Amino acid sequence: MDFDLSDEQKMLAEQARGLLAERTPYDHLRKLIDSGAEWDEPLWRELGEMGFLGANIPEAFGGLGMSELDLGVISQELGRVNAAVPFFSSIVLAADAIRLAGSEAQKAQWLPKLASGEVVACFASAEGAGPVLGQGARLAGGKLSGTKQPVADAGIASVAVVQVGDGLALVQLDQPGVTRTKLDSFDQLRSHYRIDFDGAEAEALPGKDALPTLLDRAAVQAAFEAVGGSEACLAMGRNYVMERQMFGRPLGGYQAIKHKLADVAVAIELAKSNAYFAGWAAEASADDLPGAAAAARLTAIKAFELAARENLQVHGGIGYTFEANCHFYYRRERLLAVIVGNRGYWANRLLNAQSGSQEKAA
Amino acid sequence: MDFNDTPAEAAFRAEAQSWLAAHAPAHELPTGIKLADTEEAARGRAWMRELYNGGWSGLTFPKALGGRGLSGIEAVIFAEEEGKYHLPKGPFTSIGTGMALPVIAKHGNDAQRAQFIEPTLKGDITWCQLFSEPSAGSDLAALRTKAVRADDGSGDWIVNGQKVWSSWAHLTDWGILVVRTDPTVPKHKGLTFFVVDMKTPGIETRPIRQISGMSEFNETFLTDVRIPDANRLGAIGEGWACCMTVLMGERLGSGAHRSGVEPLLALAGKTPAGDGSTMLDDKAVRLALADALAEEQGERFFQARLRTMVSKGENPGAMAGMIKLAYAGRQQKVLGLGMELRGLDAIAADPSDSVTPDLQYDYIYSTVMRIAGGADEVLRNQIAERVLGMPGEVRMDKDVPFEQLK
Numbered sequence: 051m052d053f054d055l056s057d058e059q060k061m062l063a064e065q066a067r068g069l070l071a072e073r074t075p076y077d078h079l080r081k082l083i084d085s086g087a088e089w090d091e092p093l094w095r096e097l098g099e100m101g102f103l104g105a106n107i108p109e110a111f112g113g114l115g116m117s118e119l120d121l122g123v124i125s126q127e128l129g130r131v132n133a134a135v136p137f138f139s140s141i142v143l144a145a146d147a148i149r150l151a152g153s154e155a156q157k158a159q160w161l162p163k164l165a166s167g168e169v170v171a172c173f174a175s176a177e178g179a180g181p182v183l184g185q186g187a188r189l190a191g192g193k194l195s196g197t198k199q200p201v202a203d204a205g206i207a208s209v210a211v212v213q214v215g216d217g218l219a220l221v222q223l224d225q226p227g228v229t230r231t232k233l234d235s236f237d238q239l240r241s242h243y244r245i246d247f248d249g250a251e252a253e254a255l256p257g258k259d260a261l262p263t264l265l266d267r268a269a270v271q272a273a274f275e276a277v278g279g280s281e282a283c284l285a286m287g288r289n290y291v292m293e294r295q296m297f298g299r300p301l302g303g304y305q306a307i308k309h310k311l312a313d314v315a316v317a318i319e320l321a322k323s324n325a326y327f328a329g330w331a332a333e334a335s336a337d338d339l340p341g342a343a344a345a346a347r348l349t350a351i352k353a354f355e356l357a358a359r360e361n362l363q364v365h366g367g368i369g370y371t372f373e374a375n376c377h378f379y380y381r382r383e384r385l386l387a388v389i390v391g392n393r394g395y396w397a398n399r400l401l402n403a404q405s406g407s408q409e410k411a412a
Numbered sequence: 413m414d415f416n417d418t419p420a421e422a423a424f425r426a427e428a429q430s431w432l433a434a435h436a437p438a439h440e441l442p443t444g445i446k447l448a449d450t451e452e453a454a455r456g457r458a459w460m461r462e463l464y465n466g467g468w469s470g471l472t473f474p475k476a477l478g479g480r481g482l483s484g485i486e487a488v489i490f491a492e493e494e495g496k497y498h499l500p501k502g503p504f505t506s507i508g509t510g511m512a513l514p515v516i517a518k519h520g521n522d523a524q525r526a527q528f529i530e531p532t533l534k535g536d537i538t539w540c541q542l543f544s545e546p547s548a549g550s551d552l553a554a555l556r557t558k559a560v561r562a563d564d565g566s567g568d569w570i571v572n573g574q575k576v577w578s579s580w581a582h583l584t585d586w587g588i589l590v591v592r593t594d595p596t597v598p599k600h601k602g603l604t605f606f607v608v609d610m611k612t613p614g615i616e617t618r619p620i621r622q623i624s625g626m627s628e629f630n631e632t633f634l635t636d637v638r639i640p641d642a643n644r645l646g647a648i649g650e651g652w653a654c655c656m657t658v659l660m661g662e663r664l665g666s667g668a669h670r671s672g673v674e675p676l677l678a679l680a681g682k683t684p685a686g687d688g689s690t691m692l693d694d695k696a697v698r699l700a701l702a703d704a705l706a707e708e709q710g711e712r713f714f715q716a717r718l719r720t721m722v723s724k725g726e727n728p729g730a731m732a733g734m735i736k737l738a739y740a741g742r743q744q745k746v747l748g749l750g751m752e753l754r755g756l757d758a759i760a761a762d763p764s765d766s767v768t769p770d771l772q773y774d775y776i777y778s779t780v781m782r783i784a785g786g787a788d789e790v791l792r793n794q795i796a797e798r799v800l801g802m803p804g805e806v807r808m809d810k811d812v813p814f815e816q817l818k
Contacts, residue, residue, distance in 0.1 A: 323713035352706075
């Protein structure tokens with residue numbers, strides 16, 4: 051047993067953290083929002099050049115063939131800086147869907163381009179308010195019809211992986227049967243779209259039953275991203291209260307503040323520990339993945355929720371201004387909270403995994 | 413990162429499993445009935461003896477001192493396997509192994525180590541902790557029990573005062589004791605540490621009637637108790653350092669504990685919801701239990717991370733307190749939920765129901781977990797100060813001689 055990241059993984063984290071700290075200061079995020087930018091394209095190109103985008107894509111398809119845990123390390127760093135890149139859409143969801151359910155030809159066609167960042171893919175599943183997997187889209191005779199919304203990063207994607215019932219389909223977006231309409235996005239650093247498919251050319255991904263595993267694996271990455279965001283919130287809140295003077299001493303000297311941040315720190319460590327185990331299980335222990343992913347997801351969202359809210363709270367009024375940096379995380383956290391299924395879905399996934407493992411033991 | 417056993421760990425686990433399969437079942441406690449405390453303590457000693465005879469006591473204790481000198485990971489593996497049996501383990505033996513032994517090993521002299529270590533590992537000597545006092549709990553260094561040299565030239569110490577919350581003091585052989593030997597210096601500096609034979613004249617333990625109905629905690633009154641200087645651990649005035657050694661052991665914990673949530677899943681599955689379904693189908697119950705289970709799993713892996721740090725020579729420090737803080741708070745919450753999902757039966761169970769009375773008891777006892785061994789508030793301070801580097805509390809008494817304090 052060894053419950054720590056390897057030296058290589060720690061180096062990978064440092065490398066990613068160094069690059070991202072330099073490229074995405076908060077003023078840069080503010081400029082992206084003010085200019086109405088769809089994304090941080092130069093950063094995406096750089097991430098591609100560094101190999102981060104292809105980290106877990108097999109070498110045969112142009113990636114680095116690293117593990118889910120390695121990818122988690124990268125997700126954590128992207129979460130820490132709130133990067134405005136379609137990593138979750140294109141790599142964590144779309145590329146992984148193709149990897150899990152695609153034919154060899156589909157993999158060969160798309161994975162190398164996704165790994166390099168040359169092509170961006172989005173993942174379309176929800177159909178408005180309600181569950182993350184909508185049930186209205188139809189695929190028949192190679193033609194897709196229906197409406198998916200909201201779909202993150204659809205404005206910059208050239209291809210979509212679309213969930214249809216319990217299957218998946220590939221659709222190129224630049225064709226007459228596809229209409230993309232930009233929505234107002236609560237997360238101002240990730241654009242969201244409505245996509246209407248009206249008999250669009252589509253090809254099914256032939257793999258069966260890939261969706262639950264796809265969501266499990268994506269939940270692990272979302273957990274890592276949330277842990278990174280939580281750590282950033284804790285550091286920001288802690289640094290602020292150490293400087294801010296109140297009644298003649300630092301605000302951070304009061305127990306009401308110390309205890310709040312101590313609770314945030316505990317929530318983060320529990321979430322991180324679950325994320326580590328889930329990242330390991332994704333690769334090494336398929337039976338453990340559903341329960342591990344669910345536990346990681348539940349604790350990571352809980353940690354990020356607490357961290358994002360309390361960070362803004364300890365900032366007081368300044369935290370409500372656009373010039374302060376709390377809001378980036380306060381918004382991103384809500385996106386992560388709903389991105390691959392709600393609390394109820396993951397609570398059920400965890401309890402079902404638990405009763406499954408109890409039956410096996412008995 | 414690798415959560416699987418290495419071949420060596422797997423071999424150790426198999427060895428532990430086969431030994432436990434042969435020896436543990438005979439020591440298992442009956443479920444559903446509370447044993448008398450004398451019986452529970454006697455069974456605790458018997459299990460210690462069994463462990464010792466089988467070579468399974470003092471796993472991480474240095475070989476030179478009678479332990480096996482194994483790594484923390486091996487201790488975790490053994491605790492995991494041992495935890496699969498319902499064995500008589502509790503403060504009546506763990507205060508000895510988890511608190512007395514580390515402090516004797518670190519601060520004791522050779523004669524003291526020879527006198528106490530092996531008998532404790534064997535279960536021949538059991539221990540209680542004489543630390544807290546009526547006006548010294550979280551602020552332990554404010555303690556008032558005092559020791560002065562006997563005036564007969566023997567070098568003995570005469571101790572007077574009162575200790576409280578001394579678990580099992582009425583049934584244990586020896587106590588670890590911290591007292592004030594110099595009131596003219598600031599409070600942390602005037603303390604000295606002793607081991608004391610609980611049969612010494614002048615020691616009177618009175619059981620405390622607790623809210624649970626049990627009385628495993630005591631008040632211990634010390635009246636002109638004579639302790640030979642040979643039973644002093646460490647130097648005069650170094651009692652606080654000894655206390656720190658003890659309390660660190662308390663925080664790191666045993667390594668593996670039973671799931672608090674899994675039994676509630678089973679209980680929910682057996683509790684009717686009124687429409688043919690069970691409480692395990694209730695959405696609110698599912699959400700709450702899943703949250704608790706997710707947290708519990710995180711805590712298990714966090715503990716594993718801390719142990720990995722220790723095995724690499726890093727000191728987790730106040731991070732260890734995070735486990736206890738999370739565990740204690742969650743226990744109270746889920747046990748409360750467990751009662752709720754039983755409905756009114758939780759308040760007065762049918763006599764045929766052996767589960768609900770345990771739940772009631774555990775819910776009452778969960779309050780202890782949040783107070784003893786570092787109260788929630790103390791742990792939060794430590795995490796904020798030592799992990800996050802936030803300012804320490806305002807201390808008015810830090811540099812003032814103890815005798816000048818109000």
